Amino acid sequence: MEKSNWILSDVLGAIWVAVTYLFLYIPIFVLVVFSFNNAKFPYRWVGFTFKWYEELFVSSEIWAATQNSFFVGILAVFFSLFFSLLFVIWVSRSKKRKLFALFYPNLIVPEVVVSVGLLSLFVFLHVPLGLMSLVVTHTLLGMGYAIPIIQARYDALDYRIVEASLDLGATFSQTIVKIIIPALKPALISAALLVFIISLDDFILAFFCAGTSAQTLSLYIFAMIRTGVSPVVNALATLMLVVSSLLVFVFCSLQSRTRMW
Amino acid sequence: MDREELSEPLSFFWGIPALVWQVLFFYVPLSFLISTSFVKYSQDLESSRVTFEYYLDLFRPVYGYIIGRSILLALTTVVVCFCIAYPVAYFLVLRTQRWKTLSFSLLVLPFWTNFLLLVYSWYFLLENDGLLNTLLLKIGLISSPLHIMNTKIAVYCGMFYCYLPFMLLPLYSTFTRLNPKLIEASQDLGATYWQTFFRITFPLTIPGIQTGALLVFVPAFGEFVIPALLGGDKNMYIGSVISHYFLTVRKVGLGSAFTCLCALILVGGLLAGALVTKLYSGRGRYGEK
Numbered sequence: 004m005e006k007s008n009w010i011l012s013d014v015l016g017a018i019w020v021a022v023t024y025l026f027l028y029i030p031i032f033v034l035v036v037f038s039f040n041n042a043k044f045p046y047r048w049v050g051f052t053f054k055w056y057e058e059l060f061v062s063s064e065i066w067a068a069t070q071n072s073f074f075v076g077i078l079a080v081f082f083s084l085f086f087s088l089l090f091v092i093w094v095s096r097s098k099k100r101k102l103f104a105l106f107y108p109n110l111i112v113p114e115v116v117v118s119v120g121l122l123s124l125f126v127f128l129h130v131p132l133g134l135m136s137l138v139v140t141h142t143l144l145g146m147g148y149a150i151p152i153i154q155a156r157y158d159a160l161d162y163r164i165v166e167a168s169l170d171l172g173a174t175f176s177q178t179i180v181k182i183i184i185p186a187l188k189p190a191l192i193s194a195a196l197l198v199f200i201i202s203l204d205d206f207i208l209a210f211f212c213a214g215t216s217a218q219t220l221s222l223y224i225f226a227m228i229r230t231g232v233s234p235v236v237n238a239l240a241t242l243m244l245v246v247s248s249l250l251v252f253v254f255c256s257l258q259s260r261t262r263m264w
Numbered sequence: 265m266d267r268e269e270l271s272e273p274l275s276f277f278w279g280i281p282a283l284v285w286q287v288l289f290f291y292v293p294l295s296f297l298i299s300t301s302f303v304k305y306s307q308d309l310e311s312s313r314v315t316f317e318y319y320l321d322l323f324r325p326v327y328g329y330i331i332g333r334s335i336l337l338a339l340t341t342v343v344v345c346f347c348i349a350y351p352v353a354y355f356l357v358l359r360t361q362r363w364k365t366l367s368f369s370l371l372v373l374p375f376w377t378n379f380l381l382l383v384y385s386w387y388f389l390l391e392n393d394g395l396l397n398t399l400l401l402k403i404g405l406i407s408s409p410l411h412i413m414n415t416k417i418a419v420y421c422g423m424f425y426c427y428l429p430f431m432l433l434p435l436y437s438t439f440t441r442l443n444p445k446l447i448e449a450s451q452d453l454g455a456t457y458w459q460t461f462f463r464i465t466f467p468l469t470i471p472g473i474q475t476g477a478l479l480v481f482v483p484a485f486g487e488f489v490i491p492a493l494l495g496g497d498k499n500m501y502i503g504s505v506i507s508h509y510f511l512t513v514r515k516v517g518l519g520s521a522f523t524c525l526c527a528l529i530l531v532g533g534l535l536a537g538a539l540v541t542k543l544y545s546g547r548g549r550y551g552e553k
Contacts, residue, residue, distance in 0.1 A: 008457040016355035023352045023428075027374055030385035030425065033395055037388055046393045086282040093278035102279070105286055111478070111534070112294070113486035115503050116527050119510050119519065120293030123300055143289045146282060200376050206489055211510065224380045228493055232387065240381040247376040254376075255369045 038237030083145030109147025132214025156190035318521035357439035414496030438472025
Protein backbone atom coordinates (compact mmCIF):
# COMPACT_ATOMS: atom_id res chain seq x y z
CA MET A 4 0.00 0.00 0.00
CA GLU A 5 2.70 2.44 1.01
CA LYS A 6 4.88 1.35 -1.87
CA SER A 7 2.14 2.08 -4.39
CA ASN A 8 1.76 5.58 -2.91
CA TRP A 9 5.43 6.29 -3.67
CA ILE A 10 5.15 4.91 -7.20
CA LEU A 11 2.02 6.94 -7.90
CA SER A 12 3.67 10.10 -6.60
CA ASP A 13 6.74 9.46 -8.74
CA VAL A 14 4.60 9.11 -11.86
CA LEU A 15 2.63 12.27 -11.10
CA GLY A 16 5.89 14.03 -10.25
CA ALA A 17 7.48 13.11 -13.55
CA ILE A 18 4.45 14.44 -15.40
CA TRP A 19 4.51 17.66 -13.36
CA VAL A 20 8.22 18.18 -14.03
CA ALA A 21 7.70 17.60 -17.75
CA VAL A 22 4.80 20.07 -17.87
CA THR A 23 6.88 22.68 -16.05
CA TYR A 24 9.76 22.32 -18.49
CA LEU A 25 7.27 22.72 -21.34
CA PHE A 26 5.88 25.86 -19.65
CA LEU A 27 9.41 27.26 -19.31
CA TYR A 28 10.58 26.38 -22.79
CA ILE A 29 7.61 26.68 -25.19
CA PRO A 30 7.73 30.51 -25.14
CA ILE A 31 11.52 30.51 -25.63
CA PHE A 32 11.23 27.95 -28.42
CA VAL A 33 8.57 29.99 -30.21
CA LEU A 34 10.69 33.11 -29.84
CA VAL A 35 13.64 31.39 -31.50
CA VAL A 36 11.53 29.83 -34.27
CA PHE A 37 10.04 33.19 -35.24
CA SER A 38 13.48 34.72 -35.64
CA PHE A 39 13.61 32.70 -38.89
CA ASN A 40 10.15 33.79 -40.03
CA ASN A 41 10.03 35.48 -43.42
CA ALA A 42 7.43 38.12 -42.58
CA LYS A 43 7.48 41.60 -41.14
CA PHE A 44 4.33 41.08 -39.12
CA PRO A 45 5.62 38.47 -36.81
CA TYR A 46 2.86 36.34 -35.28
CA ARG A 47 2.14 34.01 -38.19
CA TRP A 48 4.61 31.61 -39.80
CA VAL A 49 5.29 32.39 -43.48
CA GLY A 50 8.60 30.90 -44.50
CA PHE A 51 12.24 30.46 -43.61
CA THR A 52 14.78 33.28 -43.79
CA PHE A 53 18.04 34.53 -42.34
CA LYS A 54 17.38 38.14 -43.25
CA TRP A 55 16.63 39.30 -39.68
CA TYR A 56 20.07 38.13 -38.63
CA GLU A 57 21.60 40.08 -41.51
CA GLU A 58 19.63 43.12 -40.44
CA LEU A 59 20.79 42.56 -36.87
CA PHE A 60 24.46 42.45 -37.83
CA VAL A 61 24.34 45.65 -39.86
CA SER A 62 22.33 47.63 -37.30
CA SER A 63 24.74 50.16 -35.80
CA GLU A 64 22.24 51.07 -33.06
CA ILE A 65 22.19 47.54 -31.67
CA TRP A 66 25.97 47.30 -31.69
CA ALA A 67 26.32 50.65 -29.94
CA ALA A 68 23.83 49.49 -27.30
CA THR A 69 25.69 46.18 -26.92
CA GLN A 70 28.98 47.99 -26.48
CA ASN A 71 27.45 50.25 -23.84
CA SER A 72 25.99 47.27 -21.98
CA PHE A 73 29.31 45.44 -22.02
CA PHE A 74 31.17 48.57 -20.91
CA VAL A 75 28.83 49.05 -17.94
CA GLY A 76 28.79 45.34 -17.13
CA ILE A 77 32.56 44.89 -17.17
CA LEU A 78 33.23 47.99 -15.07
CA ALA A 79 30.49 47.00 -12.62
CA VAL A 80 32.01 43.52 -12.30
CA PHE A 81 35.48 44.96 -11.77
CA PHE A 82 34.47 47.51 -9.13
CA SER A 83 32.03 45.33 -7.24
CA LEU A 84 34.43 42.37 -7.08
CA PHE A 85 37.41 44.50 -6.10
CA PHE A 86 35.50 46.36 -3.37
CA SER A 87 33.83 43.18 -2.13
CA LEU A 88 37.11 41.27 -1.91
CA LEU A 89 38.85 44.01 0.08
CA PHE A 90 35.81 44.39 2.29
CA VAL A 91 35.44 40.67 3.01
CA ILE A 92 39.13 40.28 3.89
CA TRP A 93 39.04 43.36 6.10
CA VAL A 94 35.83 42.46 7.93
CA SER A 95 36.90 38.88 8.53
CA ARG A 96 40.21 39.98 10.01
CA SER A 97 38.86 42.78 12.13
CA LYS A 98 35.93 40.80 13.56
CA LYS A 99 33.33 43.39 12.62
CA ARG A 100 31.03 40.85 11.02
CA LYS A 101 27.94 42.90 11.80
CA LEU A 102 28.97 45.23 8.97
CA PHE A 103 27.86 42.59 6.47
CA ALA A 104 24.29 43.43 7.41
CA LEU A 105 24.75 46.87 5.83
CA PHE A 106 24.66 45.20 2.42
CA TYR A 107 21.61 42.94 2.86
CA PRO A 108 19.11 45.70 1.97
CA ASN A 109 20.57 45.86 -1.56
CA LEU A 110 18.73 42.63 -2.25
CA ILE A 111 15.59 43.42 -0.28
CA VAL A 112 14.71 47.01 -1.21
CA PRO A 113 12.88 46.94 -4.57
CA GLU A 114 14.94 48.26 -7.46
CA VAL A 115 12.30 50.85 -8.29
CA VAL A 116 12.79 52.45 -4.87
CA VAL A 117 16.60 52.48 -5.14
CA SER A 118 16.47 53.89 -8.64
CA VAL A 119 14.07 56.73 -7.94
CA GLY A 120 16.14 57.60 -4.86
CA LEU A 121 19.32 57.73 -6.94
CA LEU A 122 17.57 59.60 -9.72
CA SER A 123 16.26 62.33 -7.44
CA LEU A 124 19.65 62.68 -5.70
CA PHE A 125 21.55 62.84 -9.00
CA VAL A 126 19.12 65.41 -10.38
CA PHE A 127 19.25 67.45 -7.16
CA LEU A 128 23.06 67.54 -7.18
CA HIS A 129 23.18 68.14 -10.96
CA VAL A 130 25.19 64.97 -11.54
CA PRO A 131 25.02 64.21 -15.28
CA LEU A 132 23.12 60.99 -15.99
CA GLY A 133 24.62 58.51 -18.39
CA LEU A 134 26.73 55.40 -18.58
CA MET A 135 28.80 56.34 -15.53
CA SER A 136 25.72 56.68 -13.32
CA LEU A 137 24.79 53.19 -14.50
CA VAL A 138 28.23 51.86 -13.55
CA VAL A 139 27.70 53.36 -10.08
CA THR A 140 24.30 51.75 -9.59
CA HIS A 141 25.24 48.37 -11.04
CA THR A 142 28.33 48.23 -8.82
CA LEU A 143 26.05 48.85 -5.86
CA LEU A 144 23.66 46.09 -6.92
CA GLY A 145 26.59 43.78 -7.68
CA MET A 146 28.11 44.18 -4.21
CA GLY A 147 24.84 42.94 -2.73
CA TYR A 148 25.41 39.64 -4.54
CA ALA A 149 29.22 39.45 -4.58
CA ILE A 150 29.82 40.03 -0.86
CA PRO A 151 27.77 37.04 0.41
CA ILE A 152 29.25 34.73 -2.25
CA ILE A 153 32.85 35.72 -1.54
CA GLN A 154 32.26 35.76 2.20
CA ALA A 155 30.87 32.21 2.19
CA ARG A 156 33.94 30.93 0.39
CA TYR A 157 36.33 32.95 2.56
CA ASP A 158 34.77 31.52 5.72
CA ALA A 159 35.24 28.01 4.36
CA LEU A 160 38.91 28.71 3.69
CA ASP A 161 41.43 26.75 5.73
CA TYR A 162 43.07 29.60 7.59
CA ARG A 163 46.10 27.48 8.49
CA ILE A 164 47.28 27.77 4.89
CA VAL A 165 47.28 31.55 5.23
CA GLU A 166 49.14 31.27 8.54
CA ALA A 167 51.66 28.89 6.97
CA SER A 168 52.29 31.33 4.17
CA LEU A 169 52.87 34.17 6.62
CA ASP A 170 55.06 32.00 8.88
CA LEU A 171 57.21 31.07 5.91
CA GLY A 172 57.99 34.70 5.32
CA ALA A 173 55.53 35.90 2.71
CA THR A 174 54.21 39.40 3.20
CA PHE A 175 50.48 39.85 3.58
CA SER A 176 50.05 41.20 0.06
CA GLN A 177 52.01 38.25 -1.35
CA THR A 178 49.75 35.93 0.64
CA ILE A 179 46.65 37.57 -0.80
CA VAL A 180 47.85 37.28 -4.38
CA LYS A 181 49.33 33.79 -4.11
CA ILE A 182 47.10 32.06 -1.55
CA ILE A 183 43.82 33.82 -0.87
CA ILE A 184 42.82 34.85 -4.39
CA PRO A 185 43.53 31.41 -5.92
CA ALA A 186 41.57 29.78 -3.10
CA LEU A 187 38.65 32.13 -3.70
CA LYS A 188 38.76 31.70 -7.49
CA PRO A 189 35.55 29.65 -7.94
CA ALA A 190 33.61 32.13 -5.82
CA LEU A 191 35.14 35.08 -7.66
CA ILE A 192 34.23 33.62 -11.04
CA SER A 193 30.67 32.80 -9.97
CA ALA A 194 30.25 36.27 -8.54
CA ALA A 195 31.69 37.88 -11.67
CA LEU A 196 29.33 35.94 -13.95
CA LEU A 197 26.35 36.71 -11.78
CA VAL A 198 27.10 40.44 -11.51
CA PHE A 199 27.69 40.64 -15.24
CA ILE A 200 24.42 38.90 -16.05
CA ILE A 201 22.51 41.05 -13.58
CA SER A 202 24.02 44.18 -15.10
CA LEU A 203 23.22 43.03 -18.63
CA ASP A 204 19.71 42.05 -17.59
CA ASP A 205 18.94 45.17 -15.61
CA PHE A 206 16.19 47.31 -17.02
CA ILE A 207 14.74 49.28 -14.12
CA LEU A 208 17.92 51.02 -12.92
CA ALA A 209 18.83 51.82 -16.52
CA PHE A 210 15.34 53.12 -17.26
CA PHE A 211 15.54 55.63 -14.40
CA CYS A 212 19.23 56.47 -14.09
CA ALA A 213 20.64 56.33 -17.62
CA GLY A 214 19.26 59.69 -18.68
CA THR A 215 18.10 60.26 -22.22
CA SER A 216 21.32 59.81 -24.20
CA ALA A 217 22.76 56.51 -23.00
CA GLN A 218 21.29 53.41 -24.61
CA THR A 219 21.82 49.93 -23.22
CA LEU A 220 20.70 46.63 -24.67
CA SER A 221 17.76 46.35 -22.26
CA LEU A 222 16.59 49.89 -23.00
CA TYR A 223 16.89 49.22 -26.71
CA ILE A 224 14.86 46.00 -26.48
CA PHE A 225 12.20 47.76 -24.42
CA ALA A 226 11.93 50.57 -26.96
CA MET A 227 11.72 48.06 -29.82
CA ILE A 228 8.95 46.06 -28.16
CA ARG A 229 7.00 49.19 -27.28
CA THR A 230 7.21 51.03 -30.57
CA GLY A 231 6.89 48.31 -33.13
CA VAL A 232 7.77 44.69 -32.93
CA SER A 233 10.25 43.42 -35.47
CA PRO A 234 11.70 39.93 -35.88
CA VAL A 235 15.14 41.53 -35.41
CA VAL A 236 14.37 41.38 -31.70
CA ASN A 237 13.83 37.63 -32.06
CA ALA A 238 17.17 37.27 -33.80
CA LEU A 239 18.83 39.27 -31.03
CA ALA A 240 17.05 37.12 -28.43
CA THR A 241 18.34 33.95 -30.08
CA LEU A 242 21.92 35.21 -30.01
CA MET A 243 21.60 36.28 -26.38
CA LEU A 244 20.17 32.87 -25.49
CA VAL A 245 23.19 31.18 -27.04
CA VAL A 246 25.52 33.41 -25.01
CA SER A 247 23.64 32.85 -21.76
CA SER A 248 23.55 29.08 -22.36
CA LEU A 249 27.34 29.14 -22.55
CA LEU A 250 27.55 31.18 -19.35
CA VAL A 251 25.13 28.83 -17.60
CA PHE A 252 27.29 25.91 -18.64
CA VAL A 253 30.37 27.55 -17.06
CA PHE A 254 28.40 28.55 -13.98
CA CYS A 255 26.89 25.09 -13.44
CA SER A 256 30.21 23.32 -13.75
CA LEU A 257 31.54 25.69 -11.07
CA GLN A 258 28.42 25.06 -8.98
CA SER A 259 29.46 21.48 -8.40
CA ARG A 260 32.33 22.92 -6.38
CA THR A 261 30.75 25.98 -4.75
CA ARG A 262 27.15 26.55 -3.73
CA MET A 263 25.69 29.93 -4.35
CA TRP A 264 22.24 29.98 -2.80
CA MET B 265 55.91 37.54 11.30
CA ASP B 266 54.50 36.24 14.53
CA ARG B 267 51.10 35.22 15.80
CA GLU B 268 50.19 38.69 17.07
CA GLU B 269 50.64 40.17 13.66
CA LEU B 270 48.29 37.57 12.17
CA SER B 271 45.33 38.53 14.27
CA GLU B 272 46.12 42.21 14.02
CA PRO B 273 43.28 43.98 12.24
CA LEU B 274 43.92 45.36 8.79
CA SER B 275 43.84 49.06 8.18
CA PHE B 276 40.40 50.60 7.91
CA PHE B 277 41.25 51.67 4.36
CA TRP B 278 40.50 48.16 3.08
CA GLY B 279 36.86 48.45 3.95
CA ILE B 280 36.45 52.05 2.89
CA PRO B 281 35.63 51.68 -0.84
CA ALA B 282 32.72 49.28 -0.27
CA LEU B 283 31.41 51.18 2.74
CA VAL B 284 31.63 54.60 1.12
CA TRP B 285 29.96 53.30 -2.03
CA GLN B 286 27.19 51.67 -0.05
CA VAL B 287 26.49 54.70 2.12
CA LEU B 288 26.84 57.28 -0.64
CA PHE B 289 24.77 55.51 -3.28
CA PHE B 290 22.35 53.51 -1.20
CA TYR B 291 21.66 55.01 2.21
CA VAL B 292 22.04 58.67 1.22
CA PRO B 293 19.61 58.41 -1.75
CA LEU B 294 17.07 56.55 0.36
CA SER B 295 17.28 59.16 3.11
CA PHE B 296 17.05 61.86 0.46
CA LEU B 297 13.93 60.20 -0.95
CA ILE B 298 12.33 60.14 2.49
CA SER B 299 13.23 63.77 3.11
CA THR B 300 11.87 64.98 -0.25
CA SER B 301 8.55 63.39 0.59
CA PHE B 302 8.29 65.79 3.55
CA VAL B 303 9.63 68.98 1.99
CA LYS B 304 7.89 71.44 -0.29
CA TYR B 305 10.60 73.08 -2.39
CA SER B 306 10.32 76.63 -3.59
CA GLN B 307 12.48 78.59 -5.98
CA ASP B 308 14.80 79.74 -3.21
CA LEU B 309 15.76 77.25 -0.52
CA GLU B 310 14.90 79.79 2.23
CA SER B 311 11.18 79.50 1.74
CA SER B 312 11.13 75.70 1.40
CA ARG B 313 9.22 74.18 4.27
CA VAL B 314 8.31 70.89 5.87
CA THR B 315 4.95 69.59 4.79
CA PHE B 316 2.70 66.57 5.15
CA GLU B 317 0.52 67.47 2.20
CA TYR B 318 1.95 64.82 -0.11
CA TYR B 319 0.98 62.10 2.31
CA LEU B 320 -2.45 63.67 2.82
CA ASP B 321 -2.85 63.66 -0.96
CA LEU B 322 -2.36 59.92 -0.93
CA PHE B 323 -5.53 59.36 1.12
CA ARG B 324 -7.63 58.72 -1.93
CA PRO B 325 -9.34 55.52 -2.99
CA VAL B 326 -7.46 55.34 -6.29
CA TYR B 327 -4.14 54.83 -4.49
CA GLY B 328 -5.74 52.19 -2.31
CA TYR B 329 -6.87 50.29 -5.39
CA ILE B 330 -3.43 50.51 -6.98
CA ILE B 331 -1.62 49.29 -3.87
CA GLY B 332 -4.23 46.57 -3.30
CA ARG B 333 -3.91 45.42 -6.91
CA SER B 334 -0.11 45.25 -6.60
CA ILE B 335 -0.27 43.28 -3.35
CA LEU B 336 -2.75 40.86 -4.91
CA LEU B 337 -0.52 40.47 -7.98
CA ALA B 338 2.60 39.84 -5.89
CA LEU B 339 0.88 37.41 -3.50
CA THR B 340 -0.74 35.45 -6.32
CA THR B 341 2.61 35.24 -8.08
CA VAL B 342 4.28 33.91 -4.91
CA VAL B 343 1.57 31.30 -4.35
CA VAL B 344 1.34 30.10 -7.96
CA CYS B 345 5.12 29.98 -8.41
CA PHE B 346 5.39 28.04 -5.16
CA CYS B 347 2.74 25.53 -6.25
CA ILE B 348 4.51 24.96 -9.56
CA ALA B 349 8.07 24.97 -8.23
CA TYR B 350 7.81 22.95 -5.03
CA PRO B 351 6.90 19.57 -6.62
CA VAL B 352 9.46 20.17 -9.38
CA ALA B 353 12.30 20.79 -6.92
CA TYR B 354 11.14 17.85 -4.77
CA PHE B 355 11.15 15.36 -7.62
CA LEU B 356 14.25 16.61 -9.37
CA VAL B 357 16.38 16.52 -6.24
CA LEU B 358 15.01 13.65 -4.19
CA ARG B 359 13.44 11.28 -6.70
CA THR B 360 15.74 11.37 -9.71
CA GLN B 361 19.29 10.12 -9.94
CA ARG B 362 20.33 10.85 -13.51
CA TRP B 363 20.71 13.97 -15.67
CA LYS B 364 21.00 16.18 -12.59
CA THR B 365 23.41 18.74 -14.06
CA LEU B 366 21.40 18.99 -17.26
CA SER B 367 18.04 19.37 -15.53
CA PHE B 368 19.52 21.98 -13.20
CA SER B 369 21.11 23.93 -16.07
CA LEU B 370 17.78 23.98 -17.87
CA LEU B 371 16.13 25.40 -14.76
CA VAL B 372 18.76 28.14 -14.44
CA LEU B 373 18.80 29.20 -18.08
CA PRO B 374 15.61 31.33 -18.06
CA PHE B 375 16.97 33.09 -14.96
CA TRP B 376 20.02 34.18 -16.96
CA THR B 377 18.03 35.34 -19.95
CA ASN B 378 17.09 38.97 -20.37
CA PHE B 379 13.82 39.58 -18.54
CA LEU B 380 12.40 41.67 -21.37
CA LEU B 381 12.91 38.88 -23.88
CA LEU B 382 11.04 36.47 -21.62
CA VAL B 383 8.14 38.93 -21.50
CA TYR B 384 8.34 39.49 -25.25
CA SER B 385 8.06 35.77 -25.95
CA TRP B 386 4.51 35.85 -24.57
CA TYR B 387 3.44 38.15 -27.41
CA PHE B 388 3.77 35.17 -29.71
CA LEU B 389 1.57 33.02 -27.50
CA LEU B 390 -1.15 35.46 -26.53
CA GLU B 391 -1.72 37.79 -29.48
CA ASN B 392 -4.95 37.47 -31.44
CA ASP B 393 -3.16 35.48 -34.13
CA GLY B 394 -0.67 33.95 -31.71
CA LEU B 395 0.00 30.32 -30.91
CA LEU B 396 -2.70 29.86 -28.26
CA ASN B 397 -5.51 31.32 -30.33
CA THR B 398 -4.39 29.44 -33.44
CA LEU B 399 -4.42 26.16 -31.53
CA LEU B 400 -7.79 26.79 -29.90
CA LEU B 401 -9.32 27.79 -33.25
CA LYS B 402 -7.94 24.66 -34.91
CA ILE B 403 -9.33 22.38 -32.22
CA GLY B 404 -12.60 24.23 -32.49
CA LEU B 405 -12.93 25.24 -28.86
CA ILE B 406 -13.50 28.86 -29.84
CA SER B 407 -14.88 30.43 -32.99
CA SER B 408 -13.21 33.83 -32.76
CA PRO B 409 -9.81 34.70 -31.24
CA LEU B 410 -9.69 35.49 -27.52
CA HIS B 411 -8.38 38.93 -26.65
CA ILE B 412 -5.82 38.10 -23.98
CA MET B 413 -3.11 40.65 -24.73
CA ASN B 414 -3.44 43.88 -22.76
CA THR B 415 -5.57 42.31 -20.07
CA LYS B 416 -4.86 41.25 -16.50
CA ILE B 417 -4.67 37.62 -17.61
CA ALA B 418 -1.68 38.44 -19.80
CA VAL B 419 0.00 40.27 -16.90
CA TYR B 420 -0.53 37.29 -14.60
CA CYS B 421 0.82 34.83 -17.21
CA GLY B 422 3.93 36.96 -17.69
CA MET B 423 4.46 37.27 -13.94
CA PHE B 424 4.20 33.52 -13.29
CA TYR B 425 6.56 32.83 -16.15
CA CYS B 426 9.22 35.41 -15.29
CA TYR B 427 9.26 34.80 -11.55
CA LEU B 428 9.18 31.00 -11.57
CA PRO B 429 13.00 30.65 -11.62
CA PHE B 430 13.31 32.94 -8.56
CA MET B 431 11.21 30.41 -6.63
CA LEU B 432 12.71 27.30 -8.21
CA LEU B 433 16.37 27.98 -7.42
CA PRO B 434 16.18 28.50 -3.64
CA LEU B 435 13.81 25.54 -3.29
CA TYR B 436 16.15 23.39 -5.36
CA SER B 437 19.12 24.26 -3.17
CA THR B 438 17.21 23.60 0.08
CA PHE B 439 16.24 20.18 -1.19
CA THR B 440 19.85 19.38 -2.02
CA ARG B 441 20.83 20.25 1.56
CA LEU B 442 18.13 17.99 2.99
CA ASN B 443 19.44 14.70 4.29
CA PRO B 444 17.57 11.88 2.47
CA LYS B 445 18.38 9.48 5.31
CA LEU B 446 15.81 11.30 7.45
CA ILE B 447 13.09 10.39 4.95
CA GLU B 448 14.26 6.77 4.89
CA ALA B 449 14.31 6.70 8.68
CA SER B 450 10.79 8.04 8.84
CA GLN B 451 9.66 5.35 6.35
CA ASP B 452 11.40 2.61 8.30
CA LEU B 453 9.76 3.75 11.50
CA GLY B 454 6.36 3.30 9.91
CA ALA B 455 5.26 6.77 8.85
CA THR B 456 2.89 6.98 5.90
CA TYR B 457 3.74 8.93 2.75
CA TRP B 458 1.90 12.06 3.85
CA GLN B 459 3.13 11.84 7.45
CA THR B 460 6.70 11.78 6.17
CA PHE B 461 5.99 14.73 3.94
CA PHE B 462 4.29 16.94 6.49
CA ARG B 463 6.47 16.10 9.47
CA ILE B 464 9.91 15.70 7.88
CA THR B 465 10.26 17.02 4.34
CA PHE B 466 8.09 20.12 4.48
CA PRO B 467 9.39 21.57 7.79
CA LEU B 468 12.99 21.11 6.63
CA THR B 469 12.38 23.07 3.44
CA ILE B 470 10.80 26.10 5.11
CA PRO B 471 14.00 28.21 4.85
CA GLY B 472 14.01 27.69 1.07
CA ILE B 473 10.33 28.61 0.85
CA GLN B 474 11.05 31.79 2.79
CA THR B 475 13.93 32.77 0.51
CA GLY B 476 11.89 31.98 -2.60
CA ALA B 477 8.87 33.92 -1.36
CA LEU B 478 11.11 36.89 -0.56
CA LEU B 479 12.88 36.79 -3.93
CA VAL B 480 9.53 36.69 -5.74
CA PHE B 481 7.43 39.00 -3.59
CA VAL B 482 9.77 41.98 -3.36
CA PRO B 483 10.39 42.57 -7.08
CA ALA B 484 6.86 41.45 -8.01
CA PHE B 485 5.41 44.12 -5.69
CA GLY B 486 7.23 46.92 -7.52
CA GLU B 487 7.03 45.34 -10.97
CA PHE B 488 6.26 47.66 -13.80
CA VAL B 489 7.85 46.17 -16.92
CA ILE B 490 5.39 43.28 -17.25
CA PRO B 491 2.23 45.39 -16.75
CA ALA B 492 3.65 47.99 -19.15
CA LEU B 493 4.34 45.46 -21.89
CA LEU B 494 1.54 42.93 -21.46
CA GLY B 495 -1.15 44.83 -19.56
CA GLY B 496 -1.85 47.79 -21.78
CA ASP B 497 -2.52 51.20 -20.26
CA LYS B 498 -5.63 50.43 -18.26
CA ASN B 499 -4.12 48.55 -15.34
CA MET B 500 -1.87 50.66 -13.13
CA TYR B 501 0.39 49.03 -10.55
CA ILE B 502 2.63 50.81 -8.06
CA GLY B 503 5.68 50.55 -10.31
CA SER B 504 3.78 52.26 -13.14
CA VAL B 505 2.59 55.03 -10.79
CA ILE B 506 6.12 55.67 -9.46
CA SER B 507 7.59 55.89 -12.94
CA HIS B 508 4.68 58.12 -14.01
CA TYR B 509 5.37 60.61 -11.21
CA PHE B 510 9.16 60.64 -11.59
CA LEU B 511 9.64 60.42 -15.34
CA THR B 512 6.44 61.60 -17.02
CA VAL B 513 4.89 64.36 -14.94
CA ARG B 514 7.90 65.03 -12.67
CA LYS B 515 5.94 65.47 -9.45
CA VAL B 516 8.88 64.40 -7.33
CA GLY B 517 7.35 65.23 -3.94
CA LEU B 518 4.19 63.23 -4.47
CA GLY B 519 6.19 60.45 -6.14
CA SER B 520 8.57 60.22 -3.17
CA ALA B 521 5.70 60.11 -0.71
CA PHE B 522 4.03 57.33 -2.72
CA THR B 523 7.33 55.40 -2.97
CA CYS B 524 7.96 55.71 0.78
CA LEU B 525 4.42 54.60 1.56
CA CYS B 526 4.82 51.52 -0.64
CA ALA B 527 8.22 50.72 0.88
CA LEU B 528 6.67 51.01 4.34
CA ILE B 529 3.87 48.63 3.38
CA LEU B 530 6.44 46.22 1.93
CA VAL B 531 8.56 46.26 5.09
CA GLY B 532 5.43 45.74 7.20
CA GLY B 533 4.38 42.83 5.02
CA LEU B 534 7.81 41.22 5.19
CA LEU B 535 7.94 41.54 8.98
CA ALA B 536 4.48 39.99 9.25
CA GLY B 537 5.56 37.16 6.96
CA ALA B 538 8.71 36.56 9.01
CA LEU B 539 6.67 36.50 12.21
CA VAL B 540 4.20 33.97 10.83
CA THR B 541 6.91 31.58 9.65
CA LYS B 542 8.77 31.99 12.94
CA LEU B 543 5.66 31.01 14.88
CA TYR B 544 5.08 28.07 12.55
CA SER B 545 8.63 26.73 12.52
CA GLY B 546 9.21 27.59 16.20
CA ARG B 547 8.08 24.08 17.01
CA GLY B 548 11.60 22.86 16.53
CA ARG B 549 13.83 22.34 13.57
CA TYR B 550 16.05 19.33 13.34
CA GLY B 551 18.26 17.26 11.17
CA GLU B 552 19.81 19.58 8.58
CA LYS B 553 22.75 17.90 7.00
